Amino acid sequence: MKALASLALTATLALALPTLAAPALAQDDHVAPEPVASQVSLEDGLSAWNQIHEVFSHPRCANCHVGEDNIPRWSGPHYGDEPRNHGMFVNGDDSRFGVxxxxxxxxxxxxxxQVLHGPPGAEVWMLAPVEFVWWEKTSQEICEQVKDxxxxxxxxxxxxxxxxxxxALVLWGWNPGPGRxxxxxxxSELASFVRTWGAAGAPCPAG
Ligand code: HEC
Ligand code: HEC
Structure with missing residues (x-):
């Protein structure tokens, strides 16, 4: 249904906009208008980054984007007051999926x-590669990593x-299962923040 709805929307947009916009829409699934580089100020770029950072540093994302200890985290209100390591001594090891x-x-x-505190799931389930680390990194550090x-x-x-x-794993962040x-x-809002940030030259906050 969602795919159909977005197809219908794409078709409507393609009809509404003349030839210039049509090829871009046909190649790509997204329908959000593209920001034009020269129209996005540094200030708007930084504020888009702050919104991106709010998402990337959120427990639903950062719990998997961990560093060299290879330990997924249990953080966020569902897991209690303090962030902690994944229970049961789980470790992703160098493979990042515990092989x-x-x-x-x-x-x-x-x-x-579908039970509270049961394991969440998605098509794939593994830690993000070690160089994509966000856990306990500053906004600036995450920003520099993401665009490198x-x-x-x-x-x-x-x-x-x-x-x-x-x-699929990113989308899981908006469908994380009971209690999370x-x-x-x-x-799609996140994708549009990324495009706005990119159009401003992908600026990173200082310090
Ligand atoms: C279950 C673990 C898991 C969760 C949860 C998760 N990711 Fe990831 N993430 C991965 C893996 C694995 C990759 C590598 C996939 C690839 O490169 O194709 C990845 C790669 C990425 C990348 C690619 C580039 C980079 O520099 O990191 C982005 C962006 C990203 N994830 C965003 C998110 C966001 C946003 C969320 C939360 C809404 C999220 N992820 C939640 C495991 C996870
Ligand atoms: C022995 C079973 C078991 C194994 C093996 C396991 N997990 Fe989990 N995991 C769970 C359960 C159960 C939960 C949910 C706990 C809860 O909701 O209180 C969970 C939750 C998580 C979360 C928290 C997601 C969030 O933000 O809410 C992450 C991240 C995670 N696991 C990653 C992994 C990774 C990566 C591996 C492999 C390296 C792994 N797990 C292996 C049982 C397991």
Missing amino acids: ESITCTTCHATENA PERNGFRSIEDLAHHVEFD EPAPYSA
Whole structure:
């Protein structure tokens, strides 16, 4: 239904806008208007980054984007007052999905368990690669990482926008299962913040 609705919207837009806009819409699924580089100020770019950071540092995202200890985190109100390590001594190990000890999918299925404190699930379940670390990093550090092709999976800013709009694990952040607080905004709002930030030259906050 969602796909149909977005197709219908794309079709309507393609009709409404003359030829110039049509090829871009046909190549890409998103329907949000593209920000024009020269129209986005540094200030608007930084404020878009702050919104991106609100999402990236949210427990639904940062719990998986952890560093070299390879330990997924349990943080956010659902898990109590203090952030803690994933229970049961779970460790993603170097593989980032626990193949060396116990694999994530032993417990995490392709859908959320519907009981409170049951394992959440999605099509894939594993830690983000170690260089995509956000856990306990500052806004500036996350910003520099996200736009560095050597540390973001060789993605352009548009690739990042596409990833946050359509990736199954990102989308899970808005459908996290019983009792868990969803990430702020929505996936398509997040994608549009990324495009605005990119159009301003992807500025990062100081310090
Ligand atoms: C279950 C673990 C998990 C969760 C939860 C998760 N991610 Fe990720 N994330 C991954 C994995 C694995 C990759 C690597 C996938 C790839 O490169 O294609 C990744 C890659 C990314 C990337 C690619 C570039 C980069 O520099 O990190 C972005 C952006 C991203 N995730 C955003 C998010 C956002 C936003 C959320 C929360 C709404 C989120 N992720 C939640 C595991 C997770
Ligand atoms: C022995 C079972 C088990 C294994 C193995 C396991 N998990 Fe979990 N995981 C759980 C359960 C249960 C929860 C939810 C606990 C709750 O809601 O209180 C959970 C929650 C999580 C969360 C918190 C998500 C959030 O933000 O709410 C992350 C992240 C996570 N697991 C990642 C992983 C990764 C990555 C692996 C593999 C390296 C893994 N888990 C292996 C059982 C497991």
